[in-house]
Amino acid sequence: MGTITDLRLLGELEVHSTAGPVQVSAGKLQVLLAALLLHANHTVPTERLVAVLWEQPTVGARATLQVYIGRLRRVLGGGEQGVLRTRADGYSLVVDPEIVDLYRFRRLVEQAAAAGEVRRENALLRRALELWRGPALAGVPSAVLRRTLVVGLEQERWRALERRVETDLGLGRHGELVAELFGLTRDQPLREGFHRQLMLALYRSGRQTEALAAYRVARALLVRELGVEPGAGLISLHQAILRGDPLLARPAVEVVPVPRELPPDHAVLFGRGAELAELTAALPTERSVDMPVVAITGAPGSGKTALAVRWAHRVAHWFPDGHLFLDLHGYSQDPPLSAAAALTRLSRAFGIPAEELAEDVEELAARCRSVLGGRRVLLVLDNARDAEQIRPLLRAADGCLVVVTSRDRLRGVPVALSLGPLAAEAGRDLLGEVLGAARLAAEPQAVADLVDLCGQSPLALRITAVDLAGRPGVPIAAHVAALRSGDRLGGLALDGSSVRAAFDLSYTRLADPVRRLFRLTAIAPVRDLTIPTAAAITGLPVAETGRLLDALVAAHLIQPNGRYRFGLPDLLREYAAERALAEDSAAQRTAAARRLFDCLLHSARTAARLLFPDRPHAPLPATGPAPMAGAEQARRWLTAECGNLVTAIAEADGHGLPEYAGLLAGALRDCDFPAANAAR
Numbered sequence: 017m018g019t020i021t022d023l024r025l026l027g028e029l030e031v032h033s034t035a036g037p038v039q040v041s042a043g044k045l046q047v048l049l050a051a052l053l054l055h056a057n058h059t060v061p062t063e064r065l066v067a068v069l070w071e072q073p074t075v076g077a078r079a080t081l082q083v084y085i086g087r088l089r090r091v092l093g094g095g096e097q098g099v100l101r102t103r104a105d106g107y108s109l110v111v112d113p114e115i116v117d118l119y120r121f122r123r124l125v126e127q128a129a130a131a132g133e134v135r136r137e138n139a140l141l142r143r144a145l146e147l148w149r150g151p152a153l154a155g156v157p158s159a160v161l162r163r164t165l166v167v168g169l170e171q172e173r174w175r176a177l178e179r180r181v182e183t184d185l186g187l188g189r190h191g192e193l194v195a196e197l198f199g200l201t202r203d204q205p206l207r208e209g210f211h212r213q214l215m216l217a218l219y220r221s222g223r224q225t226e227a228l229a230a231y232r233v234a235r236a237l238l239v240r241e242l243g244v245e246p247g248a249g250l251i252s253l254h255q256a257i258l259r260g261d262p263l264l265a266r267p268a269v270e271v272v273p274v275p276r277e278l279p280p281d282h283a284v285l286f287g288r289g290a291e292l293a294e295l296t297a298a299l300p301t302e303r304s305v306d307m308p309v310v311a312i313t314g315a316p317g318s319g320k321t322a323l324a325v326r327w328a329h330r331v332a333h334w335f336p337d338g339h340l341f342l343d344l345h346g347y348s349q350d351p352p353l354s355a356a357a358a359l360t361r362l363s364r365a366f367g368i369p370a371e372e373l374a375e376d377v378e379e380l381a382a383r384c385r386s387v388l389g390g391r392r393v394l395l396v397l398d399n400a401r402d403a404e405q406i407r408p409l410l411r412a413a414d415g416c417l418v419v420v421t422s423r424d425r426l427r428g429v430p431v432a433l434s435l436g437p438l439a440a441e442a443g444r445d446l447l448g449e450v451l452g453a454a455r456l457a458a459e460p461q462a463v464a465d466l467v468d469l470c471g472q473s474p475l476a477l478r479i480t481a482v483d484l485a486g487r488p489g490v491p492i493a494a495h496v497a498a499l500r501s502g503d504r505l506g507g508l509a510l511d512g513s514s515v516r517a518a519f520d521l522s523y524t525r526l527a528d529p530v531r532r533l534f535r536l537t538a539i540a541p542v543r544d545l546t547i548p549t550a551a552a553i554t555g556l557p558v559a560e561t562g563r564l565l566d567a568l569v570a571a572h573l574i575q576p577n578g579r580y581r582f583g584l585p586d587l588l589r590e591y592a593a594e595r596a597l598a599e600d601s602a603a604q605r606t607a608a609a610r611r612l613f614d615c616l617l618h619s620a621r622t623a624a625r626l627l628f629p630d631r632p633h634a635p636l637p638a639t640g641p642a643p644m645a646g647a648e649q650a651r652r653w654l655t656a657e658c659g660n661l662v663t664a665i666a667e668a669d670g671h672g673l674p675e676y677a678g679l680l681a682g683a684l685r686d687c688d689f690p691a692a693n694a695a696r
Contacts, residue, residue, distance in 0.1 A: 020092060023053055023116045025169075027149030029156050033093070040091055043157040044069055048084050049091075050156050052100070052109035054165055056116060058330065061106040061289040068160045104441040105289040117147045118169070122333050125176050129274040129336060134186050141180035148173055172333055178209045179336075185213060190220040201230075205237055208250050215250075219257050219264055227257050273367040275338045278396065281329040283322035284449050284478065287442020291433055295327050298431040299334075299417070307417035309410055311426045314435030315572040315588070316347070316518035317475025320421040321398050323435065328396050328419060335417060337391035340365055342409075346401030347423055347521040355408040359384055362395075362412065377408050384412035395419070401525070403428060423522050425570040434572075437472035437585065440464065446474065450481035455492070462493035469499050471587040476508045476515050483510050505590055519591045522571055529556075530567045535600055536608045537574065537584055538592030541667030542616075542660040544583035548641035549660075552615035553608040558642070606672055613676040615641055616657070616664055620683035623650035627687055634682070654689050 022032035029046050031038040040046050051068045052060055066077045069084070085107060089100050099110040113119035124144035131137040152169040153161060177200070184193055197214035204210055211234035218227035231254045235246050245251075256264055298308055312320045325341075332339050342361060344353045359380035363373055366387045374380055393416040400406045400422040410418060420426060425434070438446070444463055448456045456463050470476035484495055499507045508515040523531060536553045537545060545553075551561035565582055568574040577583045584592060596605060618640025625633050626647045644650050661680060668677040 020111070021115060023111065024149070025050065025053055025116065025118045026121060026147050026152055026173075028154045031091075038091065042087070044084055045088055045091065046156045047158040047161065048081075048088055049109075050153050050158070050161060052107065053111075053116060053118070054161075055330070056109050056111050056113065056119070058292070058326070059103045059106045059108045059286075059289045061293055063106075064289075064293060065107065068158060071160060103289070104287055104439060104445050118152075120144075121147045121176075122172070125172070125333075125336065126276060128176075128179070130276055132273075134183050138180060138183040138187060141176055141183065144176055145173070145180060168334065174204060174207060175336060178207070178213070181210070181213050185216060185220075190217040193217045194221060194223075201234070206241065208234070208238075208247050211246075212250050212253055215253055215257065216264065224257060224260075228254070231257075273365065274336070275340050275365040277341045277365065278328050278332065278339045278394075279325055279341055281325055283319075283325065284446055285319065285322050285326050285474075286445040286449070287438040288319065288323050288326075288435075291323060291435065292327055292330070294433060295431075296331065299331065307415065308431045309418045309420065309429050310431045310433070311420045311422065311429040312433050312435065313422050313425050313572065315473075315585075316423060316522050317473045317515060318435040318437070318572075319474035320423075320435060322474070324396055324398065324419050324421050328394060331417070332394060335392045335394035338366070338393045339396075340393070341396045341398065343398050344400045344405060346399045346405060347525065348399060349521075352401050352405060355405070356380060358397075358409055359412055362409075363387060381408050381412040385414060388413060388416055391416075393417070397421070400424070400426070402426070423572050425572070427570070438474060438477070440467050440472065443467035443470070443472050443477055446477050447481050450478075450485050451492075455488075459492045462491070462496050465496045466492060466499075469496060469504065469586075470508065471585050473515065473587060475513070475518060476587065479508050479510045479513055479515065505587070505594070508587075515587060516591065519588065522573055523591075523595065526567065526571065526573075529554075529560075530564050530571075531595075532600075533561070533564045534568055534573055534592050535596035536605075537568075537582075538589045539596050539605055539608065540612055541609055541664045541671055542612065543663050544577050544581050544660070546580055546582075548619075549612055549615055550582070552611045552641070555608075555611055609671040610673060613664060613668065613673060613680070614639065616661060617676065617679055617683055619644070619653060619657070620661065620680060620687065623654055624683060624686035626650040631686070633686065650687075654687060658689070 019034050020031065020038070021034055022030070024030040024032075029040065029050055031040055031049075040049055047069055048065065051065055062078060062081065066073050066081055069081065070077055074080075085100065085102075092100060101108045101110060113123070121144045124140050124147075128137045128140035128144065131140060152166050152173075181193060181197065181200075184190075193213070194217050197210060197217055200207075200210040201214055211230065215227045215230045215234075218224075218230060231246075231250065234250060238244055238246055246254075253264075295310060295312075298310060300307070312324050314320050328339065328341075340362060342353070342358055344358065346352050355377050356375060359377065360370075360373055362384050363380065364370065368383065368387065373383065393413070395409075395413050395416050395418045397406055397409060397418060397420045400420050402422070402424045403426050406420055406426075420429065426432065444456065444467060447463060447466065466480065467477065470480055480495070480499075484490065484492065505514075505516045505519075509517075523534070526534065533550065533554055537550070540549070540553050542549065547558055547562050547565065550565060551558045554561055554564070556564070565574065569576060569582070573588060574582050575585055600608075614637040618637045621634055621636050622640070622644055624631075626644055627650050644653060661684060665677045665680050668674055668680070
């Protein structure tokens with residue numbers, strides 16, 4: 017077969033190539049192709065495809081999906097267009113958006129919104145609507161697609177048509193619109209916009225009585241079908257017609273700026289299919305209701321902005337009145353953007369002159385609310401410092417879809433998504449996108465080691481991939497060896513981007529006691545910390561230490577490992593250890609380790625006393641954590657801390673406190689605990 021040249025969704029599903037039409041006759045193949053095309057150039061999770069193909073999937077659904085994928089690859093051929101790629105968590109259909117009618121339609125609608133001149137806007141909308149050959153995906157046998165996606169596509173069509181009619185009215189074409197609008201109000205009886213336009217077209221055509229009758233018909237229908245009165249726009253137009261308002265006769269369309277300020281979606285993004293699906297699921301199915309505030313949080317370099325931009329582009333077509341992107345500089349070399357500056361930028365984006373804007377934050381927020389009220393707008397607030405920075409913006413953008421990214425946890429945001437490290441397979445996919453599959457296939461073990469050394473961090477993986485791409489003759493294994501033997505954080509830097517600099521921006525914004533806990537956590541001779549052991553290394557009360565740990569968790573600089581346990585990922589541990597060596601004296605580091613060893617020794621000897629009260633026991637250290645309640649709690653403590661105790665015994669000499677190796681091993685033997693054998 018020839019090269020794919022045209023893929024059509026706006027009507028019956030059609031595929032065309034240079035050799036002519038391509039038959040996709042099997043119903044399941046049609047559903048699969050449609051699902052992939054609706055998210056072209058993005059990964060569609062396997063679970064999503066299974067759900068679309070089978071409303072009640074069987075045990076073998078995944079295997080059957082792979083069969084259909086193979087059949088679809090054969091249908092599409094091996095040309096440059098329609099390449100079906102297997103990803104870590106799903107499949108992606110790679111096509112030029114210009115050969116898909118849906119994406120041409122959306123591009124033309126966006127161009128129309130930004131045209132700034134009524135005639136050009138009208139012409140672009142007409143070109144866009146001509147792409148529709150009937151109901152979207154007509155004949156494709158999938159109730160799931162019709163429920164979840166086709167309804168939205170049809171809404172896009174009707175919105176574009178409503179706007180095209182509005183521009184026709186603005187161009188004085190009311191007379192020729194009347195017949196079309198009578199048909200549209202029959203086809204879409206619950207869209208008040210078409211009823212309003214029919215009334216206006218009739219009035220401007222000198223048919224005032226019919227315009228009033230059209231209102232009565234619309235009102236009766238809305239009351240009968242929905243039990244509601246018409247909206248304010250329809251009521252105010254009815255009143256204006258009754259009084260013969262001369263302004264109604266003026267065929268003019270106000271040209272309101274429609275900002276399109278999203279950054280290009282050029283980032284390499286892998287392994288976030290589940291997160292994209294979770295974000296989309298958070299959107300209300302009815303676009304007329306208030307939109308949520310969505311927070312994407314995570315550690316430095318976890319890919320928050322890339323995910324936000326990818327998702328914003330994916331849902332942008334639902335927000336025809338504007339897409340805005342503001343970098344709040346919460347973690348940046350530049351000072352954080354003030355609320356007044358951010359609100360001013362939002363207002364200016366919608367055409368409000370600078371001289372009309374107040375300096376007071378509350379007045380600016382009120383002006384923004386009046387501008388954004390009733391509009392479907394998407395607002396991305398990138399790199400927020402904390403909830404306090406975004407609060408005035410959220411008040412101003414009430415009703416808009418707001419997407420916030422931050423290293424802070426942003427407690428209180430309705431929809432919060434916290435990004436963790438990439439899965440190992442997604443990390444390999446990211447490297448493969450830059451380095452090519454052949455180079456990865458030649459050194460599979462080195463690739464696995466490299467993903468692990470990068471802490472499965474998207475930022476670290478991107479940096480190292482670009483670095484290796486610029487040195488095609490360097491084996492991946494040699495690069496791994498260099499990272500292991502030298503300054504790993506220093507090796508993860510390229511052209512102004514570095515993992516160390518990303519960590520610096522988060523670290524320097526912490527309060528001094530939180531920074532101290534972060535540093536000491538890295539040098540603690542245990543695998544992870546509890547609140548009591550963290551209190552021991554800081555020498556602070558347990559309650560205060562708990563608050564400091566909360567601050568580190570909120571900043572994504574420590575990772576909760578289950579209930580009340582905390583640990584540092586490898587790259588953050590290395591960074592924190594660097595800061596400890598630079599900022600804490602050797603005496604301070606040794607004192608912190610001694611307090612932790614004493615805490616563990618006190619607990620281990622307490623456990624021995626509770627388990628074997630009739631035996632002689634060594635004295636307890638002078639201070640320790642809260643006492644244990646009984647033998648059962650002692651056993652639970654020993655089970656939970658076994659790994660930490662063995663690590664502490666092994667690390668004691670390296671901290672200049674070799675005597676604790678014997679003391680801790682002896683305490684474990686007194687408990688008759690198996691870990692004592694490992695410590696000998």
